[in-house]
Amino acid sequence: MKGQISASMMCADLLNMERDIRLMEKHHVELLHCDVMDRHFVPNLMMFPDMINRIAEVTQTPLDVHLMVEDPASILPSLKLREGDYVSLHAESTVHLQRALAAIRARGWKPALALNPATPLCMIEELLPDFDMLLLMTVNPGYSGQKLIPQCLDKITRARKLLDDAGYAATPIEVDGNCSLENTPKMMAAGAEIIVAGSSSVFDKRLGVEEGVKALRRSMGQA
Ligand code: DX5
Ligand code: ZN
Numbered sequence: 001m002k003g004q005i006s007a008s009m010m011c012a013d014l015l016n017m018e019r020d021i022r023l024m025e026k027h028h029v030e031l032l033h034c035d036v037m038d039r040h041f042v043p044n045l046m047m048f049p050d051m052i053n054r055i056a057e058v059t060q061t062p063l064d065v066h067l068m069v070e071d072p073a074s075i076l077p078s079l080k081l082r083e084g085d086y087v088s089l090h091a092e093s094t095v096h097l098q099r100a101l102a103a104i105r106a107r108g109w110k111p112a113l114a115l116n117p118a119t120p121l122c123m124i125e126e127l128l129p130d131f132d133m134l135l136l137m138t139v140n141p142g143y144s145g146q147k148l149i150p151q152c153l154d155k156i157t158r159a160r161k162l163l164d165d166a167g168y169a170a171t172p173i174e175v176d177g178n179c180s181l182e183n184t185p186k187m188m189a190a191g192a193e194i195i196v197a198g199s200s201s202v203f204d205k206r207l208g209v210e211e212g213v214k215a216l217r218r219s220m221g222q223a
Contacts, residue, residue, distance in 0.1 A: 160191025
């Protein structure tokens with residue numbers, strides 16, 4: 001798999017969001033990752049629907065909306081996304097997960113299923129036809145700038161095998177959390193396809209955005 005970048009927009013310069021979106025477009029970043037946090041499911045507050053809807057208006061780059069909220073299905077009517085945008089929700093947040101994933105698909109968006117580091121992979125087994133991407137958290141969700149939880153690498157390997165063995169070889173695995181220049185090659189070797197690029201790479205202030213994208217591409221074997 002070639003590997004795609006999903007730039008974590010909560011790590012962009014919040015006062016220069018459009019400038020950073022244009023830089024992502026210039027460097028052909030494949031997806032814009034928009035985290036929604038409600039201070040209940042995770043202990044932080046982040047991007048609200050009107051802001052995400054505005055991003056969807058000003059760019060052609062597909063969005064990758066990651067709902068880290070209680071009752072994520074209740075947020076869906078507030079989002080104005082385009083066909084093909086991803087929307088992920090957490091297995092830990094929803095009792096009627098299949099219904100919530102189906103509600104995303106019914107809007108023309110691509111449903112994605114997210115798992116926290118502590119959640120076992122067996123949670124995906126009954127839902128394989130219902131999601132188009134598996135998002136594996138490689139840190140506990142809520143904050144940027146955390147360290148990779150090492151056992152998550154083996155979880156990526158096992159998830160890739162589970163999907164392949166069940167006939168879902170085309171379902172990509174996204175990894176979110178500390179996708180640094182050092183960790184990304186290991187994550188990709190384990191089977192990750194979509195890399196959430198936050199403060200560990202694209203938005204590493206020491207590098208600057210453009211050099212951050214280039215350095216991440218190199219670490220992905222693409223430059
Ligand atoms: C939460 C976010 C963060 C963050 C990732 O889901 O997606 O994990 O922006 O970037 P890092 O871990 O590199 O700061
Ligand atoms: Zn995220």
